[in-house]
Amino acid sequence: MTTICPTVTAFDNHQYHEQIQRLKPFAKRVHIDLMDGTFAPTASPDLDQLWLPHEFIVDIHLMYQRPGDHLQSLVKLMPHMVIVHAEAAADHLQFAAELHRAGILAGLAFLPETSPDKFERELHGFDHVLIFSGNLGHHGGRADLGLLGKATEVIAHHPEVEIGWDGGINTGNAATLTKNGVSVLNVGGFIHGAKDPAAAYATLESLAG
Numbered sequence: 163m164t165t166i167c168p169t170v171t172a173f174d175n176h177q178y179h180e181q182i183q184r185l186k187p188f189a190k191r192v193h194i195d196l197m198d199g200t201f202a203p204t205a206s207p208d209l210d211q212l213w214l215p216h217e218f219i220v221d222i223h224l225m226y227q228r229p230g231d232h233l234q235s236l237v238k239l240m241p242h243m244v245i246v247h248a249e250a251a252a253d254h255l256q257f258a259a260e261l262h263r264a265g266i267l268a269g270l271a272f273l274p275e276t277s278p279d280k281f282e283r284e285l286h287g288f289d290h291v292l293i294f295s296g297n298l299g300h301h302g303g304r305a306d307l308g309l310l311g312k313a314t315e316v317i318a319h320h321p322e323v324e325i326g327w328d329g330g331i332n333t334g335n336a337a338t339l340t341k342n343g344v345s346v347l348n349v350g351g352f353i354h355g356a357k358d359p360a361a362a363y364a365t366l367e368s369l370a371g
Contacts, residue, residue, distance in 0.1 A: 164340045164370035166363055167221065169328070169350040171195040175207050181354060182215050188360040191219040191242070193328070193348040201227040201250060202298040209235045221245060223271065223328070223348075225298055230257055237264045245269030245292050245326075248281050258287040269326070273298075274309060278316050289324060291316050293344070296329025303351075305330030305339070313343045336369040 168189050172178035185192060192215070199205035202225035209232055214220045220241040226232060229246045230253065236244050237260075244261055246252060248270055258268035269290035272278055278285065285291070293312050296303030305327070313325050326346035327339050336347060347370055349363075356362035 163345070165191055165346050166366045166370060167191045167193045167326075167346050167348045168353045168359075168363065169193045169195055169223075169348050171350055172206060173204060175211070178207055178212075184354065184359055186215070186217060188363050189218055191221065191346075193221045193223055193326075194241075195223045196225060197298070198226040201225050201247065204298075212239065214239050214241060221269070223269075223292070224250075227251055233257065233260055237261070237266065240264070241266060243267035243269050243290060245271050245290065247271045247273065247294075248276055248278075248284075249273055254281070254284045255287045258284075269324075271328075272312060274306060278312050282319070285316065285320050285323065290326055290346070291320075291323050292326040292328055292348075294328050296350075303329040305332075305335050307335065307338060310339070310342045310344075317343050331366070333365060333369060336366050340370045 168185050170181045172181055197204045197206045221243045222241045223245045228251050246257055261268045267289040269292055270288045271292035271294050273294050293309050295306045295309050325344050326348055327344045328348040331347050331349045332352045353359045353362045
């Protein structure tokens with residue numbers, strides 16, 4: 163079953179609260195983007211001041227250059243999952259193991275230019291792979307469906323891993339992504355930019371289902 167997972171990409175606490183409130187009437191699982199201003203060009207609210215909305219299943223997409231430096235703060239928040247980038251400066255397997263020890267799932271994200279086969283050794287330690295086709299630290303972006311080969315590759319070697327997609331999801335591509343093995347559609351601009359966010363979410367659920 164495919165999950166529509168609205169994203170929260172905020173640059174201050176006011177935007178964060180505003181986006182969370184917008185999603186409360188309909189979302190079940192949310193994808194919170196956290197940026198450090200280094201790995202990603204923008205910065206989100208400080209991790210140590212962050213609160214997670216308990217109404218949702220919460221995934222954290224950590225766009226940090228040195229994610230290991232923030233492990234304890236992440237564990238304290240106790241999200242459903244933390245997604246770290248393959249391109250970040252980290253011992254990825256150790257990071258995933260520490261999350262698992264705390265009862266948190268671990269995800270590994272790949273920028274468009276990164277091939278999963280370069281991280282074959284690490285993939286067995288992760289629960290989720292995120293195929294990133296957006297603009298780091300921003301809503302929107304274009305869904306480059308040529309990247310779907312990554313989903314095929316990961317599923318062939320790690321069929322137990324959940325596949326997520328981030329970037330440019332809309333009514334024109336949601337069904338295609340689902341048919342190619344993507345089971346979590348992380349959606350930002352299409353929902354937050356809609357006149358009726360709940361209706362936009364419901365439309366994507368229908369198409370993906």
